[in-house]
Structures are given as structure tokens and as C-alpha cells.
Amino acid sequence: AQKITQTQPGMFVQEKEAVTLDCTYDTSDPSYGLFWYKQPSSGEMIFLIYQGSYDQQNATEGRYSLNFQKARKSANLVISASQLGDSAMYFCAMREGATGRRALTFGSGTRLQVQP
Amino acid sequence: DTGVSQDPRHKITKRGQNVTFRCDPISEHNRLYWYRQTLGQGPEFLTYFQNEAQLEKSRLLSDRFSAERPKGSFSTLEIQRTEQGDSAMYLCASSLGTGDMNTEAFFGQGTRLTVV
Numbered sequence: 366a367q368k369i370t371q372t373q374p375g376m377f378v379q380e381k382e383a384v385t386l387d388c389t390y391d392t393s394d395p396s397y398g399l400f401w402y403k404q405p406s407s408g409e410m411i412f413l414i415y416q417g418s419y420d421q422q423n424a425t426e427g428r429y430s431l432n433f434q435k436a437r438k439s440a441n442l443v444i445s446a447s448q449l450g451d452s453a454m455y456f457c458a459m460r461e462g463a464t465g466r467r468a469l470t471f472g473s474g475t476r477l478q479v480q481p
Numbered sequence: 482d483t484g485v486s487q488d489p490r491h492k493i494t495k496r497g498q499n500v501t502f503r504c505d506p507i508s509e510h511n512r513l514y515w516y517r518q519t520l521g522q523g524p525e526f527l528t529y530f531q532n533e534a535q536l537e538k539s540r541l542l543s544d545r546f547s548a549e550r551p552k553g554s555f556s557t558l559e560i561q562r563t564e565q566g567d568s569a570m571y572l573c574a575s576s577l578g579t580g581d582m583n584t585e586a587f588f589g590q591g592t593r594l595t596v597v
Contacts, residue, residue, distance in 0.1 A: 369523075380527060384558055396582065397582070398582040400585065402588075403512055408570060408572075408590045408591045408593075409588055409590045409591070410524070410572065410574070410588035410590065411588075412585040412586070412587070415583045415585065417482060417583055454526070456523050458523070460582060462582050467514075467529055467531075467536075467537075467576075468514060468526040468529055468537065468539075469524075469526070469586065470526070471523030471524050471525070472523050473521070473522055473523050474521075474522070474523050
């Protein structure tokens with residue numbers, strides 16, 4: 366089974382509008398962390414936001430927020446007030462704690478295009 | 482500090498040749514990761530170092546692949562007898578080994594390998 370599933374290969378959004386990028390995950394580990402990264406065309410992965418499995422509140426970082434629904438195993442990224450510079454690939458990733466792995470498992474990504 | 486640096490940025494090689502990539506992590510980071518990313522996919526974990534010790538290797542890392550981090554600073558990834566299926570972006574990342582789940586990994590811009 367896929368550990369991280371991103372079902373939207375591509376999304377369009379108008380500038381200044383909000384957009385939600387979907388991510389569902391699969392783990393039996395009670396301790397895990399969820400990350401979102403942005404990858405512009407230059408190739409570098411840029412960290413955006415983190416949510417821990419035990420965090421009581423949804424994470425927020427500036428225009429980014431994470432809609433964490435633990436029972437549904439979803440961790441959707443919400444970008445408010447989209448900007449042209451937000452056009453990029455977005456990846457959801459997970460780190461599982463009890464196994465001791467430090468590596469991230471990534472989804473297949475969503476390509477976001479912001480239109481003027 | 483300029484972040485994670487990878488060299489070269491692009492490499493074209495003939496099938497059967499050996500190639501070596503270099504990664505210079507952020508200087509105080511003791512953890513270093515290699516990932517591979519094929520077109521349209523998220524990064525896939527290859528291997529992980531803590532200081533100079535290689536602590537984990539993915540099954541993706543065939544015996545043609547070898548990675549080293551001799552002094553716990555920079556790392557090299559060598560691919561012997563390259564195959565066309567090795568064509569991908571090779572990403573390096575580093576992080577501080579605090580043991581915290583939320584420790585983010587910082588990525589380099591990657592080395593794009595094309596095997597012809």
C-alpha cells in the first residue's frame with residue numbers, strides 16, 4: 366500500500382484565491398510527522414510546514430496551514446492568497462518514529478499553477 | 482552558510498560508464514540523505530548517514546551504487562556500470578540530528594543524470 370497518496374496530479378488556482386492540496390497517509394506507527402515541501406522548477410525542495418501526530422492544533426506558517434484530520438489520516442495543505450510564485454510541485458511526506466527511520470517517504474506530488 | 486551544495490548539477494554519461502556525485506551538507510548537520518527522483522514522481526530514499534556511519538540503505542540501492550561520507554562532512558554517491566534506468570535527479574539532504582521528529586531536512590538542488 367502507498368504510504369503517502371496525493372490524488373491531484375495538477376491544480377489550477379486564480380491569484381489571490383485559496384487552494385487546498387490533498388494528502389492521505391498510511392501508517393500503523395503512533396508516532397509520525399508529516400511534512401510539506403515545495404519544489405520549483407529549479408529543483409530544490411523547500412520545506413513549508415510540519416505536523417506531528419501528537420500535535421493538538423493544526424500547524425500554520427504564514428500563508429500555509431495544514432488541515433490535519435488524524436482519524437481520516439489526511440494532512441491537506443491550504444495555501445491562502447495564492448501568488449504567482451507559488452506555482453510549483455508540492456510534495457507531502459512522512460517520517461515514522463517508532464521504526465527509527467529518519468528518512469522521509471514522499472507522495473507523487475501535485476503541480477500547482479497559479480493564474481493571473 | 483550557502484545551504485546544501487551538489488556537484489555537478491547535470492551529468493550526461495554513456496551506458497556502462499561510472500559516475501560520481503558530490504554533496505556538501507550544511508556545515509553543522511550530522512545527518513545526510515540521498516534520494517532519487519524520477520520524472521513525475523516524488524523523491525525516493527536511497528541511503529542515510531549519521532556522521533560517517535551509513536545507517537540505512539534502501540532496497541533501491543543496488544550493488545552498483547555506493548555512497549560514502551568519509552569524514553562526516555561531504556558525501557559521494559557513485560554509480561558503476563550505469564544503465565538507462567539510472568537516469569534521474571539525485572537529491573542530497575542534510576539535517577541536525579536532534580532526535581526530534583520535526584527536524585526538517587534541507588535539500589540541495591540535485592544532480593540530474595542522463596544515461597545515453
